[in-house]
Amino acid sequence: MxxxxxxxxxxxxxxxxxxxxxxxxxxxxxxxPASAISDTSADLSVLHGIPDTPVDVYVNGELTIDDFQPGDLAGPLDLPAGDYEVALTATDAADDSSPVLGPITLTLEATMSYTAAAHLDEAGDPTVTAFSNDLSATAAGEGRLTVRHVAAAPAVDVLAGDTAVITGLVNPDESSLDLAAGTISAAVALEGTTDPVIGPADVTVDEGALTIVYAWGSAEAGNLDLAVQNITGLHSSPDGVPSGTAGYLAERDAQxxxxxxxxxxxxxxxxxxxxxxxxxxxxxxxx
CATH class of the missing domain: 1.20.58 (Methane Monooxygenase Hydroxylase; Chain G, domain 1)
Structure with missing residues (x-):
């Protein structure tokens, strides 16, 4: 050889x-490293905010989420940009031909993040609202808190401690704040009052993350509640994150x-x- x-x-x-x-x-x-959202796709999460109504979720005629329970959040689904028909059916439905809600057309743009919330409008009727999630960079040491009103209730104020930090929020609007990372005691009260109708509850705002709080349910039925969604990766840049931040250290150590x-x-x-x-x-x- x-x-x-x-x-x-x-x-x-x-x-x-x-x-x-x-x-x-x-x-x-x-x-x-790669972004979770490609140049040709979008992320779609789905919130079930209709009380006492388990459903199946169909996207373009295909069963996508089975036995979806009130208060649950599913996703994100990575979907090519385009139009999608979303329908909610009874949990034992054979297909989406007899939906309890929809079909509703959602238009998803590439590189965007969305949450579709099935919820009650102010009058108590089921509806769907598509929210765009703000993934723009946060400053070092800060996170973003977004509050979305998707409950059958009048205008509300959002309290941090005893102070109203968001006022006059109506269904289905949202309001956002960039805050120093940490835990706040948040509550929801009817506009102009300080007597909570939801909470108080501890909400953690993580550095470089979007924390979304949904007020959902029905004031008349007495089942108002909160749901929380977290989306990470909003750091302004690796150099802009304090080295003492635990999340950054964990990320660096993993790398x-x-x-x-x-x-x-x-x-x-x-x-x-x-x-x-x-x-x-x-x-x-x-x-």
Whole structure:
């Protein structure tokens, strides 16, 4: 058996080791960070805010969410940009031909994040509202709090402690604040009052995250409640995040661990390849 020239052996060892390492990187998904939303798709989450009405959710005639319970949040679904027909049916329906709500056409634009809320309007009638989620960057050390009124109730104020931070919010409007990361005691009261009709409840605003609070249910039926949705990844930039932030440290440590694993895999692959070449060389010499 003829042995390749030393220069070719060196190239073979490097190419094989690099190929194995690259394969591991691709398989583990550690090579390049990527946005959860591609240039041609949109994210769609769905909130069920209609009390006492479990449903199935159909998207373009296909059963997408089965036995969806009031107060639950599903998704996000990664969908190509375009128009979608959404219908809610009874949980035992064979198809979406007799919906309890819809079909309603939702238009999703590429790179956008949406939440479709099935809820009651102010008069108590079921409806669907599509909200666009604000994913613009937050300042270092801050997160975004968005409050959405999707309850059968009149205008409300949102209280942080005893102070109204959002006033006169009506169904189906929303209001947003960028706040220092931390936990606030939030409550919902009828406009101009301080007697909570929902809460108080602790709401955590994470650094670099969008926290969305939904007030849903019916004031008349006495079943008003809160639902919370969290969307991460709103950091202004890696350099703009304080190094003492736990979330950033965890993210950095995870990246370093990933790089260490990939580096170790490359070293192992190189060693294995080199060992194979040595064995082949010795076998050739013995022959």
């Amino acid at each position: 003829r042995r390749p020239p030393p220069e070719l052996e060196h190239i073979m060892r490097k190419t094989t080791a690099a190929g194995i390492a690259a394969g591991l990187v691709a398989a583990l998904g550690l090579a390049l 370093m661990t990933a790089l260490w694993i990939v580096g170790a895999a490359a070293v192992i692959a190189f060693a294995v390849t080199a060992g194979v070449v040595v064995v082949r060389r010795r076998a050739s010499q013995d022959a």
